[in-house]
Amino acid sequence: MNEIIALIGLILLFWFFVRRQQNKLSDSLGENEIGYRQSYFENVEENGVNLILGDSIEVLNSGLIPKGSVNLIFADPPYNIKKKFAQGVLSWPSDEEYVDWCKTWLDSCIDLLADNGSFYLMGATQFMPYLDIYLREKIEIKSRIIWSYDSSGVQAKSHYGSMYEPIFFMVKNPKNYVFNADDIRVEAKTGSKRKLIDYRKDPPQPYNTTKIPGNVWEFPRVRYRMPEYEEHPTQKPEALLERVILASSNEGDVVLDPFAGTFSTCAVAKRLNRKTIGIDVAEEYFKIGLRRVLGKSEYKGEKLIKPEKSTKRRNSRN
Secondary structure, X not given: OHHHHHHHHHHHHXXXXXXXXXXXXXXXXXXEEEEEOOEEEEEEEEOOEEEEEOOHHHHHOOOOOOOOOEEEEEEOOOXXXXXXXXXXXXXXXXXXXXXXXXXXXXXXXXXXXXXXXXXXXEOOOOOHHHHHHHHOOOOEEEEEEEEEOXXXXXXXXXXXXXXXXXXXXXXXXXXXXXXXXXXXXXXXXXXXXXXXXXXXXXXXXEOOOEEOOOOEXXXXXOOOOOOOOOOOOOOOOXXXXXXXXXXXXXXXXXXXXXXXXXXXXXXXXXXXXXXXXEEEOOHHHHHHHHHHHHOOOXXXXXXXXXXOOOOXXXXXXX
């Protein structure tokens, strides 16, 4: 009997020791390590910002984010085009397996959307038709948007080079969703520059000087010399994200990015007074989020400093 009591005491002592070590780790940055199946993820939550290091599907299905609690999702997943990320080249054995993987996390994202929530999805041109057909049965696709950009880098020599990426704008309830048209108006050249008159109206009136953007968006890609640039192969411009967030959410709403990368979505959402959740599986990108969004200067003893950029031009004497 005494041996059993002693054994129980040792087990309790070991348990308290483990919990104490976990608490010490949590206290260093306000982090929480959350067990899920046989893996874990880690998050830092402060003032309406929740940055999460972990596999997106595991996090989305863990219960950390309540179902129906997210007002806006912006998803920019790996495109399965052999881009090299911090964790290596991301590719799937077959196109079918990639599409199946997308369907898994898309279903999870839709479950998290509020009844009046909106969902913007980016992807490679060759895969979006398959996702289009799949999503039509689950959510309303309101617009199919083209993000058009310049191609000042290496030009294609044997085919027509890619100069755009597709975006789906989707809503959970087509009769009840947020769309702040006046917050995203752009110049209407017919009225603002050409000063034309619409003689079809009685009396004739000048054309409007502003308009809601169409479904072709022109934003420059993030370049090395831009202040917002971070070391990531597929970083999206803040101006594009600002349009998405202003149009489809209100102040205080929750904005989720399940593939946060450089955490640009979170940075813009925070600046626009939204609550935000960002998830990424790569620790290198998680550290960018800690520095960029929460202003952290250290993580696990490592200084978080934005790499300095070279100001020298190639083939330049200066």
